[in-house]
Amino acid sequence: MSISEVTILPLIYSGMFIFFLVPSAKKESRKVHKGQSTFLFVFKDNLAKMVFQKKAVLALALFGITLFIIQSVFAGAEWHYNAHSGYPLISYKSSALFTMGGTIIYTAMLLLALGYGRTIKSMKNAK
Numbered sequence: 001m002s003i004s005e006v007t008i009l010p011l012i013y014s015g016m017f018i019f020f021l022v023p024s025a026k027k028e029s030r031k032v033h034k035g036q037s038t039f040l041f042v043f044k045d046n047l048a049k050m051v052f053q054k055k056a057v058l059a060l061a062l063f064g065i066t067l068f069i070i071q072s073v074f075a076g077a078e079w080h081y082n083a084h085s086g087y088p089l090i091s092y093k094s095s096a097l098f099t100m101g102g103t104i105i106y107t108a109m110l111l112l113a114l115g116y117g118r119t120i121k122s123m124k125n126a127k
Contacts, residue, residue: 043116
């Protein structure tokens with residue numbers, strides 16, 4: 001993979017994931033947290049709003065399809081190499097697991113960063 005593919009694919013994945021998790025402006029009812037609301041309470045509330053909406057099913061589908069494609073690509077490359085090379089058999093299972101693990105960590109960080117940004121924004125609006 002060239003450097004442009006390594007940068008473009010996460011940008012597209014991030015854009016689609018954020019689009020599916022951010023509630024639309026029409027349906028989003030801004031709940032103003034006033035008084036004794038702590039950062040952690042508002043953060044949990046914002047994460048719950050993002051995850052438990054209709055569009056979040058599409059984000060989950062995107063995540064699942066991404067993991068399936070990663071596994072399929074590595075399995076196909078392993079099969080092709082083992083079937084046509086004539087060299088001793090190899091396994092790409094560890095590479096596939098590392099790539100899938102990196103995708104899971106990246107997705108979790110993206111979700112938490114999105115929730116953090118929405119929390120900061122809603123706490124500023126409450127003041």
